Amino acid sequence: MKFTVTTDRDGDGVWVVECPGMPGCVSQGATKDEALASISEAIKLCLEVRAEQGLPLTLETRQIEVAA
Numbered sequence: 001m002k003f004t005v006t007t008d009r010d011g012d013g014v015w016v017v018e019c020p021g022m023p024g025c026v027s028q029g030a031t032k033d034e035a036l037a038s039i040s041e042a043i044k045l046c047l048e049v050r051a052e053q054g055l056p057l058t059l060e061t062r063q064i065e066v067a068a
Helices: 032-052
Strands: 006-009 015-018 026-029
Touching: 006 032, 015 032, 026 032
Parallel strands: none
Antiparallel strands: 006 015, 015 026
């Protein structure tokens, strides 16, 4: 499965990665590569938990265009 993730740096320089299609699925790392590796593991664990609880595996996400 493929998932969209967002990456950002917090005020301390730590990389924070979130999976918008899976609420609460967040990870972090000292480097961007470390954070991306961590979110992969977090997504796998979130999928397992959601399946065990009978929840949909993901929420629908879409991209929209906004004129700025």
